[in-house]
Structure formats: C-alpha cells, structure tokens
Amino acid sequence: MASLSMSPFYLETERRDASFQVLSTECLMNRSCITRPYPIGPSSIVVKQSSRYCHSTQRYFKRTCIKQPKVYQQRWQHQTLKSRAKHCDSAYGKEEGEDISKATLIWRAVKLPIYSVALVPLTVGSATAYLQTGLCSAGRYFVLLASSILIITWLNLSNDVYDFDTGADKNKKExxxxxxGSRTGTLITAYLLLAFGFMGLTWASIEAGNMRSILLLACAIICGYIYQCPPFRLSYQGLGEPLCFVAFGPFATTAFYLLQSSTSELNYLPxxxxxxxxxxxxxxxxxxILFCSHFHQVNGDRAVGKFSPLVRLGTKTGFEVVxxxxxxxxxxxxxxxxxxxxPLTCIFLCALTLPIGKLVVSYVQENHEDKTKIFMxxxxxxxxxxxxxxxxxxxxVAARMVSRKYIPSPLFP
Incomplete structure (x- = not known):
C-alpha cells in the first residue's frame, strides 16, 4: 500500500481529484471558469482537460450553478434599487413612509430659485430704459423688486390653495x-401680499408719472389670476404657458421699462x-420653466382633470417641444x-449661455420618462x-456704455 500511494500514477490521480474539486467550487461561484486557465500542478494534462472537467461539473451541479448566481444578482439589484429610491426620495420629496424635517419642507415650499421670474423682467426692462436714456432710478428699482416678490409669493400661495382644493396637491408634502394646516390662513395671507405688492407698483407708477405702466402690470396680474383661480383656472385647459409668456414678457417687462422714465427729463418712454x-x-x-415643471406631474394632473400641454402631448413629444x-x-x-x-453686445453675451441651453435639452432627452429625475x-x-x-x-447696459448714445425707432410713441 505504501508503494502504491507513492507511485506516480497515484500522485497524478490525486492531483486530478484535487483539481476537479477546485474547478467544481469555482463553477459554483462563477460560470465563466470554462475559459479561465487553472495552472494547478506541473502536469499539462490538468490544464488541457480543465474545460472537460468543468463541463461535467456544470452538468452535475446544474441546479446550483444556475440558481446561486441569480440569488446573488437579485439581492444586489434589490439593494441597489432600494438605495437609489432612498436617494431620490430624499432629493425630490417622494417619501411615502419616511418623515422629512420641517425645515426641509419649508425650504422646498419657498421655491427660492423661482423668484428669478420677478428679478429678470425688472432687470431687463430697466436695462432697456438705461440703454435709451442713460438713467436708472435705483430706489424705484428696489421698490419694484420688493413689490414683484410679494406678487410672485401670492401666485405661489394661491396656486397651492387652489391645487389643494382640486386634489392635485393632496400628497404633496411641500x-x-x-x-x-390651514387653507383659509394661506389664502388670506396670499391676498394680503397681493394687495401690498400692488400698492408698491401703484406708488412707483405715480412717482414715475406714467400710468400706462400700471395698466400693463394690472393686465399681468389678471393673467396670473385667470391662470389658476376659480372660476377660470385656465391652466387646467393647457393655457398656462401662453398666459405666462404674455404676463412676464410683453406686459411686465415693458411696464418696468416705462417705470424707469424720469419725470424731470422724459415723461414717457416710447x-x-x-x-x-x-x-x-x-x-x-x-x-x-412652466412647461418643464409639468413633466413629473403628468399622472397627477391627468387624475384631477388638469390637461396641461404634457398631459395632451406626452413626455416624448414634450421633449421635442423643449x-x-x-x-x-x-x-x-x-x-x-x-x-x-x-445691440450686438446682447447677441454676443446671450450666445455664451448656449451650453446651459444644450444642458436643458440633453437632460430632458435623457430623463423625460424618469419621474424622479425629470423633477430637476x-x-x-x-x-x-x-x-x-x-x-x-x-x-x-454695455451697448450704452460703448456707444454713449442710442437713437431708438419708436413703434408706439
């Protein structure tokens, strides 16, 4: 027996058995072992026949080799999806059973970036007036800015109230x-802010001696009212974007331009x-901005009968629109x-924003079907x-500084 155990034939058999066990274990953990060399021992026979041994081991352990990787894959996918969902929930406020701090909810409800819609029309209108006259009243600018912020806050608060009434914001924690917890208190606060904001706009119009501006601003506010408030609620008919364009564009921007006229030199800017x-x-x-804010609300809007453009078109066509x-x-x-x-200076400087325009298009293209990411x-x-x-x-402003003189061609004196 001793001589048999030390014989070359017995040693070679032992090597083959050991190699067979190692290959069997590897096949359980990784099915790619068929194409992987295993240099176990000096014998070249083991390396040459490893593929045949692995095939026989796979047949023998067929059920285990198939099921075990699937178990690991399912566990990995479950953990990955769970972590992604948790991240998206914390980022976009989609938590169902998880509490969010009140400070976070308040921050989301404030919607601070949206207040750029109050700043941009005022700044562009004032800059246009400066291009023509070389004058700009800083005090009037800040009065108009504060008044505009109050009116935008009215828009946001009243929109929350009326969306709450229709059920559109039923599960919206922010x-x-x-x-x-008070619909009436929110609505009263909203209209108080509207009253104070309109008083500021009226004061600025009287000081500037230009009553055409207050008429334009009143039209802008009326557009905001019929956009969301009963009995009109034209946003539910998909008319929010045209109203938004007219209110913040021709009405508000032109009114702020007129309000920068100087009563001492020029009563009316053309x-x-x-x-x-x-x-x-x-x-x-x-x-x-308003159009893209509907992407993640398509199902909710459809459920309450709010036919926004994206409810009518779908997100894929919505991307093409963007x-x-x-x-x-x-x-x-x-x-x-x-x-x-x-002026050419406007063309040059605005062209520098092309990358952010391209970013908007690419982001909507990649995520228009992802309800969590498209929120952004x-x-x-x-x-x-x-x-x-x-x-x-x-x-x-730069055009005025360069030319020192601007002679406009008035369309309406």
Whole structure:
C-alpha cells in the first residue's frame, strides 16, 4: 500500500481529484471558469482537460450553478434599487413612509430659485430704459423688486390653495397648505401680499408719472389670476404657458421699462422694437420653466382633470417641444440682432449661455420618462432663464456704455 500511494500514477490521480474539486467550487461561484486557465500542478494534462472537467461539473451541479448566481444578482439589484429610491426620495420629496424635517419642507415650499421670474423682467426692462436714456432710478428699482416678490409669493400661495382644493396637491408634502394646516390662513395671507405688492407698483407708477405702466402690470396680474383661480383656472385647459409668456414678457417687462422714465427729463418712454424684442425673449424663457415643471406631474394632473400641454402631448413629444423651443430662442436672438432690434453686445453675451441651453435639452432627452429625475428639469430651465436674462441686461447696459448714445425707432410713441 505504501508503494502504491507513492507511485506516480497515484500522485497524478490525486492531483486530478484535487483539481476537479477546485474547478467544481469555482463553477459554483462563477460560470465563466470554462475559459479561465487553472495552472494547478506541473502536469499539462490538468490544464488541457480543465474545460472537460468543468463541463461535467456544470452538468452535475446544474441546479446550483444556475440558481446561486441569480440569488446573488437579485439581492444586489434589490439593494441597489432600494438605495437609489432612498436617494431620490430624499432629493425630490417622494417619501411615502419616511418623515422629512420641517425645515426641509419649508425650504422646498419657498421655491427660492423661482423668484428669478420677478428679478429678470425688472432687470431687463430697466436695462432697456438705461440703454435709451442713460438713467436708472435705483430706489424705484428696489421698490419694484420688493413689490414683484410679494406678487410672485401670492401666485405661489394661491396656486397651492387652489391645487389643494382640486386634489392635485393632496400628497404633496411641500405644499404650503399641508405644512401650515390651514387653507383659509394661506389664502388670506396670499391676498394680503397681493394687495401690498400692488400698492408698491401703484406708488412707483405715480412717482414715475406714467400710468400706462400700471395698466400693463394690472393686465399681468389678471393673467396670473385667470391662470389658476376659480372660476377660470385656465391652466387646467393647457393655457398656462401662453398666459405666462404674455404676463412676464410683453406686459411686465415693458411696464418696468416705462417705470424707469424720469419725470424731470422724459415723461414717457416710447415703445420700441428693442423693448418688445427683449420682453419677447424674457417671456419665452419664463414659459419654458412652466412647461418643464409639468413633466413629473403628468399622472397627477391627468387624475384631477388638469390637461396641461404634457398631459395632451406626452413626455416624448414634450421633449421635442423643449428642443424646438431652445433652438427657437437662440434663433430669435440672432434674428433680433441682425435686424438691429437688439445691440450686438446682447447677441454676443446671450450666445455664451448656449451650453446651459444644450444642458436643458440633453437632460430632458435623457430623463423625460424618469419621474424622479425629470423633477430637476424646471430648475435647469430656471438657470437658463436667469443667465439668459442677466446676459441680455448686461448686453443692453454695455451697448450704452460703448456707444454713449442710442437713437431708438419708436413703434408706439
């Protein structure tokens, strides 16, 4: 027996058995062992026949080799999906059973980036007035800014109240009504803010001696009212974007332009192609924010009968609309520049915002079917709106500094 155990034939058999066990274990953990060399022992026979041994081991352990990797894969996928869902919930407020701090909810309810829609029309309108007259009243600018912020707050609060009434914000934790627990208190606060804001706008109009501006601002506020308030609620008919364009573009931007007139030198600024072109671009980017804010609310809007453009078109067609809108925005910019309605400095500076415009398009293209990620699309549009508006205003101011004189061609005296 001793001589048999030490014989070369016995040693070779032992090596083969050991190699067979190792290969069997590897096949249980990794099915790719068929193409993987295992240099066990000096014998080349083991390496050459490893594929045959692995095949026989797979047949023998067929059930285990098939099921075990699936178990590991399912566990990994479950943990990955769970962690992703937790991240998305904390980022976008989609938690169902998890509590969120009140401070976080309040921050989301404030919607601070959205207040750029109050800043941009005022800044662009004032910059257009500066281009023509070389004058700008800083005190009046800040009064108008504070008044505009109060009115935008009215829009946000009243929108939460009326969406709460229709059930659109029933499960929206960052809704102001859900946070404070009082629909009536929220609505009263909203209309008090509207009253104070309108008083500030009226005071600025009287000081500037230009009553046409208050009429334009009143039309802008009326657009905001019929957009969301009963009995009109035109946003539920898909008319929110046109109303938003008109209110923040031609109405508000042109009114702020008129309010920067100086009573000592010029009582009435004429309506020129420059202010109309600038206000058109401002309204265009503002409406794009509203359009992209509907992407993650399609199912909820449809459930309560709110036929937003994306409910009617679908998210895939909605992406095409966003793409065409961004292309149209920059195309109009160059058209206005070539027609000399806007100074070349505006064209140059606004063209620098092309990367953020491209980012909006690519983000919507990649995530228009992902309800959690597409939530951020409206904030990318806010960035485009703010940067484009800042570049437009800077271009108007720079044109005045370079030329020192601007002779407009008035459309309406």
């Amino acid at each position: 809704s102001v009504v859900n946070i404070v 309506i020129t192609g420059t202010i109309l072109s600038a206000s058109f671009l401002v309204g265009f980017t503002t409406a794009l 793409k065409v809108a961004v292309i149209a925005l920059y195309s109009l910019l160059f058209v206005f520049g070539l027609s000399k309605a806007l 699309a409206k904030y990318y549009c806010v960035r485009l709106h703010a940067l484009f508006g800042a570049a437009l205003a800077a271009g108007l």
